[in-house]
Amino acid sequence: MNINLTIIGQAIAFAIFVAFCMKYVWPPITAALAERKKKIAEGLDAAERAARDLELAKEKAASNMRESKEQAAAIIEQANKRANQIVDEAKEQATEEANRVKTAAQAEIEQEANRAKEALRAQVATLVIAGAEKILEAAIDEKAHAQLVDKLAAEL
Amino acid sequence: MASGTVTSSEYIAHHLTNLTFGNHPDKGWGFAHGAQEAAEMGFWAINVDTMVFSVGLGLFFLWLFQKVAKSATAGVPGNTQNFVETIIEFVDDNVKSIFHHKNAMIAPLALTIFVWVFLMNTMDLIPVDWLPFIAAEMGVSYLKVVPTTDVNATAGMALAVFALIIYYSIQQKGVKGFVAELTLQPLGKWLLPFNLFLEIVGLLAKPISLALRLFGNMYAGEMIFILVALLPFWAQWLLSVPWAIFHILVITLQAFIFMVLTIVYLAMAHDSH
Numbered sequence: 489m490n491i492n493l494t495i496i497g498q499a500i501a502f503a504i505f506v507a508f509c510m511k512y513v514w515p516p517i518t519a520a521l522a523e524r525k526k527k528i529a530e531g532l533d534a535a536e537r538a539a540r541d542l543e544l545a546k547e548k549a550a551s552n553m554r555e556s557k558e559q560a561a562a563i564i565e566q567a568n569k570r571a572n573q574i575v576d577e578a579k580e581q582a583t584e585e586a587n588r589v590k591t592a593a594q595a596e597i598e599q600e601a602n603r604a605k606e607a608l609r610a611q612v613a614t615l616v617i618a619g620a621e622k623i624l625e626a627a628i629d630e631k632a633h634a635q636l637v638d639k640l641a642a643e644l
Numbered sequence: 645m646a647s648g649t650v651t652s653s654e655y656i657a658h659h660l661t662n663l664t665f666g667n668h669p670d671k672g673w674g675f676a677h678g679a680q681e682a683a684e685m686g687f688w689a690i691n692v693d694t695m696v697f698s699v700g701l702g703l704f705f706l707w708l709f710q711k712v713a714k715s716a717t718a719g720v721p722g723n724t725q726n727f728v729e730t731i732i733e734f735v736d737d738n739v740k741s742i743f744h745h746k747n748a749m750i751a752p753l754a755l756t757i758f759v760w761v762f763l764m765n766t767m768d769l770i771p772v773d774w775l776p777f778i779a780a781e782m783g784v785s786y787l788k789v790v791p792t793t794d795v796n797a798t799a800g801m802a803l804a805v806f807a808l809i810i811y812y813s814i815q816q817k818g819v820k821g822f823v824a825e826l827t828l829q830p831l832g833k834w835l836l837p838f839n840l841f842l843e844i845v846g847l848l849a850k851p852i853s854l855a856l857r858l859f860g861n862m863y864a865g866e867m868i869f870i871l872v873a874l875l876p877f878w879a880q881w882l883l884s885v886p887w888a889i890f891h892i893l894v895i896t897l898q899a900f901i902f903m904v905l906t907i908v909y910l911a912m913a914h915d916s917h
Contacts (some may be wrong), residue, residue: 497877
């Protein structure tokens with residue numbers, strides 16, 4: 489075994505070979521590996537994002553539900569209040585109406601009674617005159633004694 | 645250029661000789677001095693360089709992958725994990741597309757074969773004189789750095805695969821089924837001896853072709869590098885650089901072929917005909 493320039497020649501060849509690999513063989517391999525790594529990272533990212541989105545959506549759904557329940561409760565309460573109010577108003581109106589009708593009826597009754605009294609008075613006057621006429625046998629002048637008779641009738 | 649005390653043929657022979665340790669009939673236990681002594685040691689000798697480099701590279705593979713497996717995360721992988729995952733995915737895809745039975749051993753086996761053969765082949769790209777030179781400085785007279793240029797290494801792997809083929813053939817089909825497969829086809833029971841001959845040849849061709857294909861390719865490749873090293877030193881790069889670049893393809897392809905054929909053979913062992 490003797491050492492000579494062959495070993496230098498091989499060193500030159502090896503250096504060129506390594507340079508070639510660095511320039512043309514290595515980059516595509518590392519690029520492919522980097523690409524794979526990127527894809528994995530992206531996939532994991534997407535999964536994580538999806539999980540987070542799901543969590544958010546769940547939370548949102550829950551809060552929507554809660555809000556709707558609250559709204560529904562508020563609406564029901566309002567409706568109840570309004571119903572009570574309407575009943576109260578109706579009661580009040582009915583009472584008022586009843587009172588009004590009662591008052592009107594009383595007034596009418598009074599009026600009617602007064603009218604009856606008037607009519608009675610007028611008739612009494614006539615009756616008295618007729619009675620007196622009968623008694624006095626037309627001796628009394630109707631016109632002359634009208635004042636007297638009226639006075640009498642008014643006293644009734 | 646190898647000149648002076650060493651002729652071209654001596655240079656080539658030197659580079660193609662393994663460091664063999666064994667029992668020489670005349671000299672007793674020790675390292676063989678040259679191919680002839682190694683041959684005289686007969687079967688009971690061992691190629692130390694092949695063993696050291698193949699086991700060393702195997703350990704490197706195990707160390708690297710085990711390290712990554714231990715610290716593997718389900719999140720974004722680090723650079724090493726990313727690289728290892730890519731290889732495993734590649735092997736796994738191949739296994740899934742070829743092997744359709746249920747066997748948890750095939751994918752790890754394929755991965756080991758692929759990476760190990762690839763690493764052993766990669767030793768080819770180191771300039772042919774560098775490691776032997778260092779070894780010579782340290783007093784080791786012979787060193788063949790590419791284990792797959794030693795037919796012992798490739799045949800050893802092929803034999804392991806062959807054992808698995810036999811094992812799974814019998815495990816899946818039973819002794820009876822396996823024997824039936826060897827004797828009753830393709831021509832029916834009346835031509836049983838002929839069938840047996842055909843099937844035995846077909847069966848033995850699997851490990852032999854596995855071993856010799858890899859060995860032949862790598863040996864020839866190495867041989868070209870050695871021949872190029874005989875050129876004047878300033879001209880070597882003209883041939884050795886293109887050859888090395890081409891060899892990036894060859895070493896990967898040979899590792900891939902060894903892996904795929906192993907999967908195919910084991911899939912055939914699982915199939916019943």
